[in-house]
Amino acid sequence: MTVSARPPRVLLLTGSPLDGADGSDVGLARDVLRALPDMEFLWFCQWPARRGRPPPPVGRAVRLWSPGGTQQIPVRLQAALAGAVAARRADLVHAFVSIGHAFPAYSWLRPLMLGARPVVHTVPGVMEARLLARTRPLGTTVALSESMARRLRAANFGDVRVIPPMIRLSEWPFLPRPGGVPTVLFAGHLDAQGGALTALEAAAEAARSGVVFRLVLAMGGRPGQNTGALRRELRERAGAGGLTDVEVRGYVDDMQALLASAHVLLFPPPVIGGTADIPLTVLRALATGRPAILSDLPQFADFGDAVLRAPAGDARRTGQQLAWLLEQPRVWDMLAERGRATVEESFGPERFAAQYEALYRELLA
Known part of the structure; x- marks a missing residue:
């Protein structure tokens, strides 16, 4: 699986820092980082560091100026630009980006932003169906459900795989029914x-x-x-x-x-x-x-x-x-x-x- 003597280097491209506010893209990226320990991941962290979610203990952090750690427009713009730079140091880019209003333009800039390296695009969701007609696939596309995969294939996304999200069962144990008023x-x-x-x-x-x-x-x-x-x-x-x-x-x-x-x-x-x-x-x-x-x-x-x-x-x-x-x-x-x-x-x-x-x-x- 190695492309050289070192572990493969993978950029986790998200719209906000992994140690910032929670979101579907950030949650999926953290799950991938924890699931594949043999990779050398690059990921976004918030700067200045704040209380709250601890940063992942593995991989290399790429700083984003993010006072609140949220997906405000300046943070998303920084993520896109920082991703374009960090992608040059990666063997593979794994994007976790929903298809929203700004995504069609970004998808057409994909060669400029991400270069020729392979890209995996996990699509958490689609904001509006009409956006699909204006969007180009970033690379191999991953849908969370079969129904989403069908929508993406119908929109000419080509190679679409289905990988459902995960739950760490040890962190979410089965609990008995609570008592009292439901x-x-x-x-x-x-x-x-x-x-x-x-x-x-x-x-x-x-x-x-x-x-x-x-x-x-x-x-x-x-x-x-x-x-x-x-x-x-x-x-x-x-x-x-x-x-x-x-x-x-x-x-x-x-x-x-x-x-x-x-x-x-x-x-x-x-x-x-x-x-x-x-x-x-x-x-x-x-x-x-x-x-x-x-x-x-x-x-x-x-x-x-x-x-x-x-x-x-x-x-x-x-x-x-x-x-x-x-x-x-x-x-x-x-x-x-x-x-x-x-x-x-x-x-x-x-x-x-x-x-x-x-x-x-x-x-x-």
């Missing part, structure tokens, strides 16, 4: 299409049937959003819908503790746009043994009968499923076990590492 968790973003409004309407539908539960909305904001106003609006909508026990939170650092206290994950977005094609929150919930109610989107078909699905945007049907699940402890137990088994079988670290190692070996040969 907690229903929605975790996502404050986007218009993020699913929070459908989750509120579904919860109101379930509450009207007489089921007692607590609703927690944990949502991170996007750059430029007025997160305070959006959260106030959600609280007002919850009150108008007759929901009395609702907590609206921002970004959550300790997702493990939050999932441990939850009974059900409610994730009903009408579309998957600005987030990962297969959200890590869903995988973490299933690994922990928390049944999930999802929109009936194509990428969620990979979960089979390990989850409940309702038509996208159908709050009434989603609420009926929520009420039924909370009143059926045997069904809860069955889905908890199926969810964990599905993650172990299809989203474990061994399979993830083997697939990326084989792809690296192929491109470095």
Whole structure:
């Protein structure tokens, strides 16, 4: 697998530092770094160093001026320029970039920015389908789901592989059902299409049937959003819908503790746009043994009968499923076990590492 006497050098190209704010691209890059210890990785770190997520203990850091560690436009621009320089020192570039509004232009500049070296492009998600028509593939493309792979192939992306994201099962152990009043968790973003409004309407539908539960909305904001106003609006909508026990939170650092206290994950977005094609929150919930109610989107078909699905945007049907699940402890137990088994079988670290190692070996040969 070596291209010389030293280990192969791989640039992990992300839109923000690996030790900064969490995101699907950063999370996938960290997983690859940890999964392939025989590589010499180059990765972006924030400068000046800040408290929070510790930097990876392996590889070589490339500094980005990133006071908050977030994916603000200046940080993403620095990442693109720093990547162009660092790519000259790499044998392989592995990009973790969603296809957003700026990506088509970057894809046409690929020869200038990344040179002639092989490129792997893991696509966490596609912001809008129309962007695909203006985009060129960076190299070998990796989709997180079969449905995304079909979309990319139909858009002439050529060589598209499917490597699902991974969950370190030791870090997300299976937990028993918590006691007390059930907690229903929605975790996502404050986007218009993020699913929070459908989750509120579904919860109101379930509450009207007489089921007692607590609703927690944990949502991170996007750059430029007025997160305070959006959260106030959600609280007002919850009150108008007759929901009395609702907590609206921002970004959550300790997702493990939050999932441990939850009974059900409610994730009903009408579309998957600005987030990962297969959200890590869903995988973490299933690994922990928390049944999930999802929109009936194509990428969620990979979960089979390990989850409940309702038509996208159908709050009434989603609420009926929520009420039924909370009143059926045997069904809860069955889905908890199926969810964990599905993650172990299809989203474990061994399979993830083997697939990326084989792809690296192929491109470095």
